Amino acid sequence: MIRVAFLINFSKEYKGGINYIKNLLYTNCITKFPDLEFYVFVPSNIEQEYIDLFSPYAKVIYTDIFKTFTIPWFLNKAFNRAFKYQLPLYMLFKKHKINVVSHSFFWGNYRSLKLINWIPDFQRLHFPELWTKEQLDNITNIDNNIVKYSDVVILSSYDALNDYKKFVPEKLRKARVLQFVSQPGSISDVNKLYPQVRKKYNLLDEFFYLPNQFWSHKNHIVVLKAINLMVKSGLNPILVTTGVMNDFRGNNQNLVIIKDYIEKNNLTKNILLLGLIPYNEVLILMRKCVAVINPSFFEGWSSTIEEAKSIGKTVVLSDIPVHHEQNPNHAFYFNPRDEKELAHILTNLWSNRDVLLIEPTEKIKEELKDELLRRTRAFSENYYKIIKSLMQNN
Structure with a gap:
C-alpha cells in the first residue's frame, strides 16, 4: 500500500489550493487504484466544513x-529553523507510515519520504x-527549495x-505536467436552489459572471470598462463578481480603483461585488x-474554466496561451487590454x-457527464503514473 499525505499547512483563504486537493482526492473514487491510500493532515482546530470536504x-x-x-507548532518551527528538518511532523508521518508527501509546500532531506511539490505558476517571471x-x-526562494528538495515538481500546464x-533548465527531469480537472458539483435542481441565492444577494435572472479573486493581475477593470461601454450604448447588462476582495500581496489599490470606477460611472446597479x-x-x-468571464493577464490553470467546461457553459476569456491550452468548447477570446473588443463580444x-440561458437537453447533459468522466480519469491516471514511477525508483 502506498500512503500519500496532503498537508493543509497554508492559509484557508487559498481556496484554489483547497479545491485542487479535494478534486485530486476525488479522482481516486473514479479509478479506485487499490494500492493508493490518501491522508490529509489538518490543524486540530480546523472548521467542520473542511473535514466534510476531505473525509469522503x-x-x-x-x-x-x-x-x-x-x-507542537513552535517545536516544529524551531527544528525547521535550526536544522531545516521538521522532526515533529516527520515523526507524525512515520507513525502513519506515510510514503509520499504531495502538493504541500513541504521540503527537506527525508530519506524515507518521497516528496511531490506543486508550483501553480510563474507569474512572478512575467509580472514582477x-x-x-x-x-x-x-x-523565488520557495520555488528554489521546491526544485532542490522535491523528487517530482508538478506543473499544471505546458505553458x-x-x-x-527558463527558471531551472538543469532540473527538467523533475518536472511533470498534470492538468487538473475541477468537479462542478452534483447540484440536482439549480432552478429550485437559485431563488434562494437570488434573494440572498438581490440578483436578477440574467447576468454575466466573473468568479475571480480581486488580485491586480486578474484584470477586473477591463470588464468594468466593457460594461460601461455597453451601458453607454443603451444596454443594461448585469455583471456579478465573487472572490476574496483583497490582494494576498498586501496591495489593495486595485480594489480601490475598481470601486472608484463603479461609483464615478454610476454602475452600482450594473456591477455587483x-x-x-x-x-x-x-x-x-x-x-x-x-x-x-475570465479576463486575467495570467493564469497557471484556471479552475473557473475547468468548471465551466464541465457544465458546457459559454466562456469569455483573455487571449493568453494557457486559456487556449485549456481549450473549452464554447469560448470567445479577447485582448485583455482592449475593452472595446470585449464589449463587442459581450454585446x-x-x-x-x-x-444561452436555455437549459441543456438531457442528451447534452449526458455528453458533458461522459466528457467530464474522461478528463477526470485522465487526471487520476496521470497522477497515479507519477506516484508509481516515483516508488519504483525508490
Missing part, C-alpha cells in the same frame, strides 16, 4: 503542529512589478513547463449566468441571452 476521500489526521501558537522585492525574493525550463461566497453558490451562479452574447 481520505483519512483526516488532526494535529497541533498546524495549529498556530501551540507547543506586482510584487515587492521582499515578496519576490520569498517566492508553465515552458516557464520552468459579492465578495467571498460559499462554493456551492459559486457553482449555482455559474450554471445560471449568461456566460463566465453579442447579451443580445442572444435567451438562447
Whole structure:
C-alpha cells in the first residue's frame, strides 16, 4: 500500500489550493487504484466544513503542529529553523507510515519520504512589478527549495513547463505536467436552489459572471470598462463578481480603483461585488449566468474554466496561451487590454441571452457527464503514473 499525505499547512483563504486537493482526492473514487491510500493532515482546530470536504476521500489526521501558537507548532518551527528538518511532523508521518508527501509546500532531506511539490505558476517571471522585492525574493526562494528538495515538481500546464525550463533548465527531469480537472458539483435542481441565492444577494435572472479573486493581475477593470461601454450604448447588462476582495500581496489599490470606477460611472446597479461566497453558490451562479468571464493577464490553470467546461457553459476569456491550452468548447477570446473588443463580444452574447440561458437537453447533459468522466480519469491516471514511477525508483 502506498500512503500519500496532503498537508493543509497554508492559509484557508487559498481556496484554489483547497479545491485542487479535494478534486485530486476525488479522482481516486473514479479509478479506485487499490494500492493508493490518501491522508490529509489538518490543524486540530480546523472548521467542520473542511473535514466534510476531505473525509469522503481520505483519512483526516488532526494535529497541533498546524495549529498556530501551540507547543507542537513552535517545536516544529524551531527544528525547521535550526536544522531545516521538521522532526515533529516527520515523526507524525512515520507513525502513519506515510510514503509520499504531495502538493504541500513541504521540503527537506527525508530519506524515507518521497516528496511531490506543486508550483501553480510563474507569474512572478512575467509580472514582477506586482510584487515587492521582499515578496519576490520569498517566492523565488520557495520555488528554489521546491526544485532542490522535491523528487517530482508538478506543473499544471505546458505553458508553465515552458516557464520552468527558463527558471531551472538543469532540473527538467523533475518536472511533470498534470492538468487538473475541477468537479462542478452534483447540484440536482439549480432552478429550485437559485431563488434562494437570488434573494440572498438581490440578483436578477440574467447576468454575466466573473468568479475571480480581486488580485491586480486578474484584470477586473477591463470588464468594468466593457460594461460601461455597453451601458453607454443603451444596454443594461448585469455583471456579478465573487472572490476574496483583497490582494494576498498586501496591495489593495486595485480594489480601490475598481470601486472608484463603479461609483464615478454610476454602475452600482450594473456591477455587483459579492465578495467571498460559499462554493456551492459559486457553482449555482455559474450554471445560471449568461456566460463566465475570465479576463486575467495570467493564469497557471484556471479552475473557473475547468468548471465551466464541465457544465458546457459559454466562456469569455483573455487571449493568453494557457486559456487556449485549456481549450473549452464554447469560448470567445479577447485582448485583455482592449475593452472595446470585449464589449463587442459581450454585446453579442447579451443580445442572444435567451438562447444561452436555455437549459441543456438531457442528451447534452449526458455528453458533458461522459466528457467530464474522461478528463477526470485522465487526471487520476496521470497522477497515479507519477506516484508509481516515483516508488519504483525508490
